[in-house]
């Protein structure tokens with residue numbers, strides 16, 4: 302079996318709704334850039350023009366409901382494009398890549414959340430993606446607290462955000478299970494803390510990782 306390749310500057314940020322991924326990405330980016338590093342911050346699904354079009358298909362509530370398999374394959378179609386067009390070229394040019402979600406989200410949302418077989422996801426990961434982040438921050442927050450943040454931010458919920466709490470509870474458990482299984486890669490941060498505390502925890506974990 303072909304092993305997944307990793308790059309030391311490939312960092313992903315994961316978590317449920319309203320966990321504060323954007324806040325953490327901005328903090329990591331500022332510190333790295335202040336130290337003279339080149340940083341590419343990107344997101345999934347998305348990160349290239351074609352992958353952003355797939356994102357629109359995935360999140361638009363106007364479409365007919367996607368089957369779990371359709372949703373999974375579209376996530377991986379977007380990711381395959383993103384990896385080849387954006388992530389790998391950036392890493393090979395020496396930049397840091399800060400990725401808002403990556404394959405762990407597929408294991409959590411489509412696997413734990415929708416019941417798609419993890420072995421099928423692992424096959425897609427190996428054959429269509431081929432890489433894994435070296436460092437992953439999991440911003441963990443209680444489902445109700447995360448949803449309350451999103452609610453106070455306003456805006457119409459997308460197709461996935463319309464799911465029920467039980468779905469998001471399975472997703473949260475799926476993320477925690479992955480973090481527990483791979484403690485070398487994951488840093489779990491209590492995202493219920495104030496923003497500056499969450500950002501400081503991520504920055505100190507990044508510094509420890511680089512040391």
Ligand code: Z5A
Pocket residue numbers: 316317318319320321322323324325345346376401402403404405406407408410411450451453454461462492493494495496497499
């Ligand atoms: N998805 C999937 O199913 N499978 C996959 O493989 C992938 C994705 C890759 C889009 O992702 C959807 O795709 C997502 C998973 C699915 N669906 N859901 N649900 P997304 O990342 O674009 O969507 P999101 O998770 O809903 O992201 P977000 O809305 O931008 O959340 P965030 O980046 O974690 O949060 P934020 O924007 O930084 O903060 C949210 C609000 O909370 C904002 O008003 C902040 O000011 C506030 N906030 C943040 N941190 C704090 C703290 N610490 N205290 C108080 N308030 C805070």
